[in-house]
Amino acid sequence: MVRPRIRRTTWPRPALVLTDTPDPACLDCRGEGGHNRDYDTGEYAGTEWEPCHCWDETRRWTLLPLPRTPQWPRTHSDPWGDEPPF
Secondary structure: OOOEEEEEEOOOOOEEEEEEOOOOOOOOOOOOOEEEEOOOOOOOOOOEEEEOOOOOOOOEEEEEEOOOOOOOOOOOOOOOOOOOOO
């Protein structure tokens, strides 16, 4: 069953995508979409992600590509500076 939602993504380019969501009634992941794999040593705790069977994270469709924002903010120089107007 597909539970669609609209999401904004930034990779590989900004776009609005229609994507699937995890099942909120899933008993395995409780609607989170997967589990963190914890190792016995605790050294890499929470770094490995295993997706749940109730969600396909590759199921997405691009609805609208968005324009890219400039890398550096444009600076607007004030012609008057910090001087008072009188």
